[in-house]
Amino acid sequence: xxxxxxxxxxxxxxxxxxxxxxxxxxxxxxxxxxxxxxxxxxxxxxxxxxxxxxxxxxxxxxxxxxxxxxxxxxxxxxxxxxxxxxxxxxxxxxxxxxxxxxxxxxxxxxxxxxxxxxxxxxxxxxxxxxxxxxxxxxxxxxxxxxxxxxxxxxxxxxxxxxxxxxxxxxxxxxxxxxxxxxxxxxx
Amino acid sequence: xxxxxxxxxxxxxxxxxxxxxxxxxxxxxxxxxxxxxxxxxxxxxxxxxxxxxxxxxxxxxxxxxxxxxxxxxxxxxxxxxxxxxxxxxxxxxxxxxxxxxxxxxxxxxxxxxxxxxxxxxxxxxxxxxxxxxxxxxxxxxxxxxxxxxxxxxxxxxxx
Numbered sequence: 001x002x003x004x005x006x007x008x009x010x011x012x013x014x015x016x017x018x019x020x021x022x023x024x025x026x027x028x029x030x031x032x033x034x035x036x037x038x039x040x041x042x043x044x045x046x047x048x049x050x051x052x053x054x055x056x057x058x059x060x061x062x063x064x065x066x067x068x069x070x071x072x073x074x075x076x077x078x079x080x081x082x083x084x085x086x087x088x089x090x091x092x093x094x095x096x097x098x099x100x101x102x103x104x105x106x107x108x109x110x111x112x113x114x115x116x117x118x119x120x121x122x123x124x125x126x127x128x129x130x131x132x133x134x135x136x137x138x139x140x141x142x143x144x145x146x147x148x149x150x151x152x153x154x155x156x157x158x159x160x161x162x163x164x165x166x167x168x169x170x171x172x173x174x175x176x177x178x179x180x181x182x183x184x185x186x187x
Numbered sequence: 188x189x190x191x192x193x194x195x196x197x198x199x200x201x202x203x204x205x206x207x208x209x210x211x212x213x214x215x216x217x218x219x220x221x222x223x224x225x226x227x228x229x230x231x232x233x234x235x236x237x238x239x240x241x242x243x244x245x246x247x248x249x250x251x252x253x254x255x256x257x258x259x260x261x262x263x264x265x266x267x268x269x270x271x272x273x274x275x276x277x278x279x280x281x282x283x284x285x286x287x288x289x290x291x292x293x294x295x296x297x298x299x300x301x302x303x304x305x306x307x308x309x310x311x312x313x314x315x316x317x318x319x320x321x322x323x324x325x326x327x328x329x330x331x332x333x334x335x336x337x338x339x340x341x342x343x344x345x346x
Contacts, residue, residue: 017259024252032247046251053255117243124242127235142203143239149205168199174235175198175227 004069013060020057027070028053030145031077037128037140038081044088051080067154074147074155078137085133127174135170138163190224193217197228202236 004023011019031052036045055076063072128136141147141155142163152163193214200206201214218225 017256020259021252021256024255028247028251029245032251033245036245037242046247046254049247049251050255050258054258057259120238120241121243123238127239139239143236144242146240149203164199164205167203168195171198171202171231171235175231178230178234 006065009060009063009065009069012057013063020060023056023069024053027073030070031073034074034077034137034140034145035081035084037124037144038085038133038136039088040125040129044084048077048081048084051084052077055080071151071154074141074151075157078141078155082133082137127177130173130177131170135166135173138166139170142167190217190221193221193224194227197224197231201228202231 004026008019008022012023028049032045032049035048035052036042039045039048052073056073059076063069128139131139137156138152141152142149147155149160149163153160156163196206196210196214201211206214218228
């Protein structure tokens with residue numbers, strides 16, 4: 001992840017849109033990816049991304065450099081995504097169909113490779129749908145985004161042991177599903 | 188170490204590389220001896236974590252930045268009503284009755300002032316037209332008006 005200079009953060013905090021765009025360019029992929037993996041569709045993912053970046057812009061003056069900017073942004077993203085998830089669950093708006101969201105590798109490679117990528121993404125989507133949102137978020141942050149236990153703990157505002165437990169339970173569910181009902185993993 | 192405990196560790200710290208060196212070594216010694224735990228570890232590695240770790244990198248659409256920018260920098264927009272009904276509804280919707288009364292009274296006063304001005308103007312015009320008409324009619328009737336006499340006989344004037 002490219003580093004954002006302190007100067008850029010201070011400028012953006014002062015309302016400089018160009019400086020804020022630099023921050024957006026570095027973090028938009030991560031924010032969108034987390035939102036998409038948790039919510040399962042691009043419309044909600046875009047809405048969450050918009051909310052996250054508006055929140056970042058309006059609260060950047062409060063960022064005190066005690067943690068990394070990345071951790072702070074992940075914290076906002078996970079909160080907004082989880083809140084949106086709970087809201088959409090209530091209204092049963094979740095779209096469980098595969099949609100043609102943009103995968104950066106999708107336009108590269110042969111037709112066979114593209115089909116493989118789509119199959120892989122369908123499988124991942126099915127796996128994540130099995131999990132409750134708190135476990136899903138830990139799996140996304142750990143296995144897809146590659147955060148450490150400590151980073152996840154700070155992003156979610158929970159203890160390290162809570163992260164550990166959630167990951168364990170999530171993987172137990174997934175391995176059980178894999179071993180007993182393999183068809184649910186197959187496209 | 189019992190298999191149940193080993194499997195718990197595999198599902199979290201072992202697979203996530205969060206174990207210290209000594210614990211990791213103990214787990215690996217067990218895995219060398221236990222086929223069931225070894226198979227379990229392979230399943231988690233290949234069919235769970237392995238798949239997730241190879242998830243595609245996602246990118247939002249380019250338009251997303253412009254939507255965000257619009258929210259950060261709201262611009263004044265020309266009011267363009269979607270339809271006439273909506274426009275009229277918006278125009279005549281009044282939040283407080285007192286404002287409606289004041290607006291109506293203002294309308295009445297302005298109408299009255301302009302009506303009076305118009306009437307005055309109209310009366311002047313009518314008067315002028317009446318005078319002109321009388322003059323024209325007087326010419327037709329051949330009536331002489333001493334005011335028309337310029338004091339010089341026609342014969343002298345026409346020289």
